[in-house]
Amino acid sequence: MGTAGILGLDIGGANLKAATADGRAASVPFALWKQPDRLPAALAELVAQFPDAAELAVTMTGELCDCFETKRQGVNAILDATEHAAAGRPVRVWGTDGAFHTISESRANHLTVAAANWHALATFAGRFAPYHGGILIDIGSTTSDLIPLDSGLPSTYGLTDWTRLQVRELVYAGVRRTPVFAVYPDRVCAELFATTADVYVVLGLLPENEHDTDTANGRPLTVEHALTRLAHVLGADREELGDDHLIHFATRVHDRLRGQLADAARGVYYDQQQAPELRTAIVSGTGEFLARQVIDRVFGGAPIERTVSLNDELGPTVSACAPAYAVAVLAAEGRA
Template identity: 50%
Template sequence: MTESNGSWIALDIGGANIKAAHESGQARTLPFELWKRPDELDEILARLATTFPPSDRVALTMTAELCDCYPTKAVGVNAVLDATLEAFGERPVHVWGTDGRFHDVESIRRQPLLAAAANWLALANVAARLVPDHTGILIDIGSTTTDLIPLQAGRAAARGQTDTERLQTGELVYAGVRRTPLCALATELPFRGEPTGLAAEFFASTLDVYLTLREVAPDPKDHSTADGRAATADAARDRLARMIGADRDSFSYEDAEAFAWAADECLLGRLTAAVERACLATVGRPEAAVVSGSGGFVAQRLARRVIKPGGPIVNLDQAWGPIASSSGCAYALLVLAQEQLGKKIMNQAGVV
């Protein structure tokens, strides 16, 4: 006899976005600047849960513990656990660790750093199955960070585990397609053919680059920009102009586009160097790539540069569908929970 072992919801709780996937096939990303409102996390999670069908079990991973509203990562991990337990009541919570296994809440309370920033490993191990016969690289570019994970024999071949180790190996780069200040990408960029120093101020971000290049859709209702004005190409021109002490009267749309392409090239150059560092000691030059994230359009260009000529590039939008790929770590966590814990839970319940 067989019976259901309960439905799963998987959560990837970050500092700027919360991603969720439900085994019904639904998935979504909810922007939430946790460091500004940490006391509201449980309410946000409870509200998010109501947008999905009922679930019996929770799979959890996180990166939010690094937010500066928490004095240490251990405090942050426990705060995320507290908020999740409050939001989901009596439902069992299974926490993903950097050891590639799920743990109960009390085990993570004793070893909180085991859960810190473990989401990349879930995504890498599931995505690697798409290129099992090649050495590869997972290129996951988000709003804030980029994961560059070597793949071998259908599994992640990363050397780093913690954020610090991964920053040292090149497997984590703090640069993305929305929230990265332009002055963190470069100290100067060309303007009308002349190298021009950039203001060391948060006048513009990579969101303005990709609004200008029409690779991110404008959203007049989105004001999470450097100056609090709308996320539109027109406002982006003003923000980019300030980076070189100019304004719209002396910085045309053509100037903005050329400036944005130069910034994009700067980001690509930085990521190319990181891929080389990440892969040199593990897989060498990758034969294939899996690309994902809200910055998948940049990941696609990067993949063409770094893999061997003619190698396959698998886009998770196509492989998993845009809904699942938009919340990639949560979706991968859902897959792993069903695989690793489903049978165990059924056995514990005496179901065969």
């Protein structure tokens, strides 16, 4: 089967992503926790954008959505929706054991396939660091993955969200959807008044989008509205606090998040026993700009031979769907 015949799917809680190994990709927002019953139809609509797809390679993270009582229930719901969208086409599901599984195997071993998209991405990214040590820092809209690599293979201590959070290979913060108070809890309102998207739009690190109203108050993602939302986090409004004050606050939030991720990256790599010499850093995701800053802060004195940008390697459209692209490539390469 040609690479175009395999469609990779990354089924998350906020977005559905699809990609082929030959470089076509699509991403659609989908709030799974609000409308789990619509997942089969939404997946089918996404798959329909790739009419030459003859096989599906799947990874997921949406099983943790609070519309599901357990991960087992979430995995099974996602697998049900996948079978509906596949319409009889073969389906393979990536697991954290580094292999693909059938639907029935995935149901029987749900924790192996739950939240496995980071592992698929790290397995794919390992080709850019085939020798010595490497680290992948993938910063998305909601979470950040910090994955050590050893001779091209993920070298991890955690395989579930629970264990990965403990060893800090998963930091549940990103550059768009994270509430500001979760990053910067000091003398602020612990209310969803603003998110990190507001911080990075104000700082000019993410673009404005007047059509994006998936914000804390439902108003557009523009600098003007973002400043208003940030003022509310401080228990104030823009009549009380000037723009300079709010921009300075955004800078402090950014510094705090960068510091948290730097501490996690340092621990992930250097707390390993006999960590291999670090030669390659790989950065990816919507927050690649932040990943680069983390690399510079933590590993600036290390003998890093190169920093690889998946945005540059794959292009921005495919990179935004990187785990879906990863499973498509891995399936095309005949991974078991």
